[in-house]
Amino acid sequence: MLKDLIIFSTFVKLLLFPTYRSTDFEVHRNWLAITHSLPISKWYYEDRSEWTLDYPPFFAWFEWILSQFAPLADKEMLRVDNLNYTSDATIYFQRATVIISELVLFYALKKYLTTNNMKNKNLLNILAASIFLNPGILIVDHIHFQYNGFLYGIFLLSLAYAKEGNDLMCGIMFAVLLNFKHIFLYLAPAYFVYLLRHYCFQETSIQGTKKFSLKHFFFLGVSVIIIFLLSFGPFIIMGQLGQVLSRLFPFKRGLCHAYWAPNFWALYSAMDRVLIVFAKRLGWTLNESAIGSITRGLVGDVNFALLPQVKANHTFILTLIFQMASLVKLWKRPSYKNFLVSLILNGYSSFLFGWHVHEKAILLVMIPFSLISADNIALFRSYMILAVSGLYSLFPLLFKLTESTIKIVICLLWFILTFMGILSNLNYKRNNIKKYSQSNESKLSYLIKIIENIYMYGFIILQFFTGIVHQIIYKDGKYPFLPLLSTSIYCAFGVIYSWIRLSVIYFLGKDDENQEVNS
Amino acid sequence: MSKSSETVDNNGFIIPNNDQDPVVDSPAERWLNWLGQTNLGKCSTVITLLFGIYVRWNVGLNPYSGQNIPPMYGDYEAQRHWMELTLHVPMNRWYYYDLEWWGLDYPPLTAYVSWICGKIGSMFNPEWFALDVSRGFESEESKLFMRSSVLILEYLIYVPSVIVFVNWWLASKSWQKRVPVLFILLQPALILIDHGHFQYNSVMLGLTVWSLNCFFYEYDVIGSVAFCLALGFKQMSLYFSPAIFAYLLGKCIKNKPQGFILFVKLGVTVIITFAIMFFPFLDSVEHISQVIIRMFPLNRGLYEDKVANFWCAINIIIKLREMFEIHVLTRISLFATLLAILPSCINLGLNPDKHRLVYCLANSALAFFMFSFQVHEKSILLPALPITLLILDEPFWSSWFNNVALFSMFPLLKKDRLILPYFVIWFMWNWMGSFVQRDVKPVVLRYISWVMTIIFVIFKEKSD
Numbered sequence: 001m002l003k004d005l006i007i008f009s010t011f012v013k014l015l016l017f018p019t020y021r022s023t024d025f026e027v028h029r030n031w032l033a034i035t036h037s038l039p040i041s042k043w044y045y046e047d048r049s050e051w052t053l054d055y056p057p058f059f060a061w062f063e064w065i066l067s068q069f070a071p072l073a074d075k076e077m078l079r080v081d082n083l084n085y086t087s088d089a090t091i092y093f094q095r096a097t098v099i100i101s102e103l104v105l106f107y108a109l110k111k112y113l114t115t116n117n118m119k120n121k122n123l124l125n126i127l128a129a130s131i132f133l134n135p136g137i138l139i140v141d142h143i144h145f146q147y148n149g150f151l152y153g154i155f156l157l158s159l160a161y162a163k164e165g166n167d168l169m170c171g172i173m174f175a176v177l178l179n180f181k182h183i184f185l186y187l188a189p190a191y192f193v194y195l196l197r198h199y200c201f202q203e204t205s206i207q208g209t210k211k212f213s214l215k216h217f218f219f220l221g222v223s224v225i226i227i228f229l230l231s232f233g234p235f236i237i238m239g240q241l242g243q244v245l246s247r248l249f250p251f252k253r254g255l256c257h258a259y260w261a262p263n264f265w266a267l268y269s270a271m272d273r274v275l276i277v278f279a280k281r282l283g284w285t286l287n288e289s290a291i292g293s294i295t296r297g298l299v300g301d302v303n304f305a306l307l308p309q310v311k312a313n314h315t316f317i318l319t320l321i322f323q324m325a326s327l328v329k330l331w332k333r334p335s336y337k338n339f340l341v342s343l344i345l346n347g348y349s350s351f352l353f354g355w356h357v358h359e360k361a362i363l364l365v366m367i368p369f370s371l372i373s374a375d376n377i378a379l380f381r382s383y384m385i386l387a388v389s390g391l392y393s394l395f396p397l398l399f400k401l402t403e404s405t406i407k408i409v410i411c412l413l414w415f416i417l418t419f420m421g422i423l424s425n426l427n428y429k430r431n432n433i434k435k436y437s438q439s440n441e442s443k444l445s446y447l448i449k450i451i452e453n454i455y456m457y458g459f460i461i462l463q464f465f466t467g468i469v470h471q472i473i474y475k476d477g478k479y480p481f482l483p484l485l486s487t488s489i490y491c492a493f494g495v496i497y498s499w500i501r502l503s504v505i506y507f508l509g510k511d512d513e514n515q516e517v518n519s
Numbered sequence: 520m521s522k523s524s525e526t527v528d529n530n531g532f533i534i535p536n537n538d539q540d541p542v543v544d545s546p547a548e549r550w551l552n553w554l555g556q557t558n559l560g561k562c563s564t565v566i567t568l569l570f571g572i573y574v575r576w577n578v579g580l581n582p583y584s585g586q587n588i589p590p591m592y593g594d595y596e597a598q599r600h601w602m603e604l605t606l607h608v609p610m611n612r613w614y615y616y617d618l619e620w621w622g623l624d625y626p627p628l629t630a631y632v633s634w635i636c637g638k639i640g641s642m643f644n645p646e647w648f649a650l651d652v653s654r655g656f657e658s659e660e661s662k663l664f665m666r667s668s669v670l671i672l673e674y675l676i677y678v679p680s681v682i683v684f685v686n687w688w689l690a691s692k693s694w695q696k697r698v699p700v701l702f703i704l705l706q707p708a709l710i711l712i713d714h715g716h717f718q719y720n721s722v723m724l725g726l727t728v729w730s731l732n733c734f735f736y737e738y739d740v741i742g743s744v745a746f747c748l749a750l751g752f753k754q755m756s757l758y759f760s761p762a763i764f765a766y767l768l769g770k771c772i773k774n775k776p777q778g779f780i781l782f783v784k785l786g787v788t789v790i791i792t793f794a795i796m797f798f799p800f801l802d803s804v805e806h807i808s809q810v811i812i813r814m815f816p817l818n819r820g821l822y823e824d825k826v827a828n829f830w831c832a833i834n835i836i837i838k839l840r841e842m843f844e845i846h847v848l849t850r851i852s853l854f855a856t857l858l859a860i861l862p863s864c865i866n867l868g869l870n871p872d873k874h875r876l877v878y879c880l881a882n883s884a885l886a887f888f889m890f891s892f893q894v895h896e897k898s899i900l901l902p903a904l905p906i907t908l909l910i911l912d913e914p915f916w917s918s919w920f921n922n923v924a925l926f927s928m929f930p931l932l933k934k935d936r937l938i939l940p941y942f943v944i945w946f947m948w949n950w951m952g953s954f955v956q957r958d959v960k961p962v963v964l965r966y967i968s969w970v971m972t973i974i975f976v977i978f979k980e981k982s983d
Contacts, residue, residue: 001553004546011947015577017939092939122557402580402663409573416562416569424557 001125006106009133013099016142017092020403025145026084027051028063028094033080035060036067040234044244049083054247057231058179062147066097098141104153106132112160112371123374126421131156131370135410136363139394143403148360151181152367159343159368163336167199168219175224179231182248183361186319186350190343193327195220197334260484261359262393262491263352265315268307270489275306315355322349329507337372341506344368348499359397359488362390362495369502374422381452382501384419388456389494392463396484404467455494462490545953551697563697568678571704572670574947575714578940579666583717586936592655593935595717597621599647599665600654602637605630607650610799614810620654624813627796628751632722636668669713669721677725678704684728684908687735702910702952707944708903708925715937718897723753724904730763731880735873739767739781740788747792754814758887758901762879765864769871816893829855829889852892859886881905896931899924910952918954 073093158173326345373383466483585593726749733742884902
């Protein structure tokens with residue numbers, strides 16, 4: 001079935017070639033041109049296009065490798081000053097590179113799912129297909145245009161090594177990944193704690209105690225340093241480190257992205273808006289500059305009229321606090337399962353409280369989460385809510401009507417196949433358990449289940465509103481931000497709720513339950 | 520890859536709900552079988568339909584015929600122009616109005632449907648169908664509207680008809696029913712012509728299948744209405760008429776007592792249906808003859824471009840077009856067509872059997888395609904319909920014909936810049952059904968066909 005998956009998915013992706021491309025397409029074309037036709041010393045200085053190279057050096061090298069094949073399709077795309085060049089050959093070439101680079105993801109998935117002899121082949125196929133054909137990846141990579149599938153491939157590869165027990169390789173792969181895209185820094189705390197406790201500390205003969213192993217620490221440290229030197233070394237020698245880093249971490253952006261990612265700050269901003277209405281009635285004094293901007297949330301500074309202003313360092317502190325919480329448990333019990341969950345929680349914290357979070361970052365949570373989605377019914381339901389709200393929050397990326405059909409059809413197909421597939425496996429498991437123990441579903445959990453279902457069906461109404469009703473009611477283009485606003489707020493509830501749900505499972509769940517990896 | 524271990528779980532919790540052990544050999548069968556075992560069987564039709572939308576919509580994002588090619592554009596402009604025409608020009612001028620610019624040359628039902636589409640489209644933006652000024656109008660929104668009109672009509676008419684057909688045809692084989700629906704709905708030729716090139720063939724084909732469905736369930740009168748509607752939508756469905764005529768006539772003759780009543784009923788139904796459809800054009804002999812002349816232009820020549828039919832093939836050796844006058848050619852082709860149709864129709868007339876009907880439909884449409892006058896390469900969709908419906912009965916010949924049909928349309932689709940979806944959905948269809956590996960004996964033929972395709976494509980690329 002895995003062979004079927006790779007062939008089928010290739011057809012599915014090839015069909016998406018003529019779909020809408022975002023500016024990210026031009027971004028990557030420009031990077032192809034930069035890495036191909038300029039010396040390394042100019043890579044991070046080139047700024048003829050506004051889409052300067054702002055990924056770490058390994059990604060630049062990746063583009064360099066791709067650019068070696070580009071002349072086969074069309075040489076013109078490699079000219080740095082050939083801005084916004086989109087010949088058919090260029091489109092085909094770049095789209096094809098995304099498909100080919102995703103073979104890494106396929107390999108990683110195969111490795112991950114076949115380690116530890118997962119016996120349930122059926123579940124294995126469902127999980128592999130649900131990750132490899134995740135609508136998030138299809139929308140962001142194959143329509144919108146990016147190379148996330150490839151990057152998540154490296155990420156899963158590192159997880160596969162961790163699952164296997166090969167911690168050193170896990171660390172190395174993660175270091176490599178960081179040098180491809182630095183957004184994965186958000187997950188670094190969990191990696192740090194896990195590798196430290198699980199690899200650098202060795203079991204001693206006395207039960208339950210651990211001893212620090214200098215040898216392992218040295219191995220890990222040296223390999224990670226070597227990888228970073230491979231990546232940044234040339235730029236350090238050329239004395240360009242400062243320039244590279246300033247490209248990688250531009251702090252001039254605002255709190256929220258052009259469209260609010262469905263996180264805590266979206267709710268915070270919305271709260272502020274609501275308060276303005278009340279304040280006007282009650283005659284409170286307001287921050288006038290904040291009210292005037294209807295284009296709130298656009299790149300730049302966001303001002304709040306009533307609530308306290310938020311600075312970049314506030315968001316970092318909040319993110320770290322919430323990350324810490326999950327790491328404490330990991331420190332105590334550095335099992336692989338705990339590592340995976342705290343990775344997910346790390347992703348959640350950074351997505352929910354981070355500075356200038358892009359909605360695409362939800363994949364950072366979703367991809368690792370799908371690995372444990374079939375473990376038990378509680379995890380599955382949390383995952384389901386995250387998947388529905390997270391994927392829906394990606395819908396505004398494809399704002400054109402033409403792609404609406406595609407995104408809805410892709411998501412519907414995926415929901416049916418993944419959810420029903422996992423559920424049928426879980427139900428079987430549960431039926432087996434039921435034989436021995438009485439079902440202890442309380443009234444409260446039944447109520448929660450109903451509310452969750454209502455929330456998820458609400459997306460149908462939301463889509464109906466944003467897609468059709470809004471355009472009919474406000475034909476004159478009034479309240480243009482309303483669809484985006486409602487999407488981001490409604491999704492934010494789901495993402496935050498699933499985060500709380502997972503946290504509860506993680507912190508309150510018994511450890512032996514966590515051991516129950518899909519056997 | 521071992522077949523059974525992939526689909527049967529080790530825990531053994533899956534209870535196969537199929538009566539006999541399926542021979543799982545193609546990916547499509549493998550998946551649908553798996554869906555059934557995962558208790559998703561009831562969703563399999565929904566999944567198939569959704570995937571059908573996905574494929575069609577993505578093909579529709581590609582250029583249509585004549586996109587950005589002034590001055591005359593292409594079939595897309597013809598359809599759009601008919602919406603504009605029927606919307607603004609009074610009905611009695613429909614078949615006269617500026618015939619140089621894509622004059623209406625389809626029967627009235629197409630005109631009525633165009634009128635409805637034009638009405639709906641004008642609610643979004645009247646500019647798309649403004650009289651005269653909208654000629655060659657192209658915008659992303661109008662393309663979106665036109666594309667979705669094809670998709671909606673297909674999902675209203677053609678798709679349900681296929682599901683009903685398969686339900687009847689494979690009534691005894693419960694699990695296998697899901698497979699042919701997928702194959703028939705993903706038939707590449709129809710998708711590429713309707714959603715890529717741009718036409719509404721699926722409406723006519725759907726109406727034809729509906730008439731078959733009615734015949735299957737013994738609603739002969741309603742069935743003949745459906746077939747008249749198909750004729751009224753596109754005169755091309757005449758290709759099917761000998762078979763349907765033979766079937767109904769045979770039935771009338773066979774059942775001695777009620778046969779005559781049925782005959783009268785059918786006759787009256789057909790006359791009434793046509794009378795209603797053509798009613799607005801029946802005010803004068805001159806008017807109705809204009810409609811018919813528009814529908815059957817006999818002055819265009821034996822064939823156009825390069826059609827994969829007999830006349831075009833024989834032209835390499837015998838230059839018939841130089842040897843004979845056009846009216847002689849017309850007669851030769853008519854005679855040849857009748858000769859090719861007769862045997863199977865007589866056979867069907869003597870044994871009016873439902874399975875035989877579908878085979879005879881294929882034969883009669885093919886005979887028309889091979890020998891009749893003024894055949895267009897897109898007409899291959901007509902024989903392709905019954906042949907595709909037989910996909911499980913004749914997997915080898917059905918897939919063979921579909922591949923050849925698609926192959927024959929390559930020049931047309933290349934002109935439309937549909938190369939990428941052409942190959943993607945062609946290969947996908949063949950891979951899903953594993954048609955290439957299916958039969959051992961004629962596989963040599965199959966490989967020859969593939970090699971020919973590759974050579975052809977390469978030569979085509981070189982010559983451009």
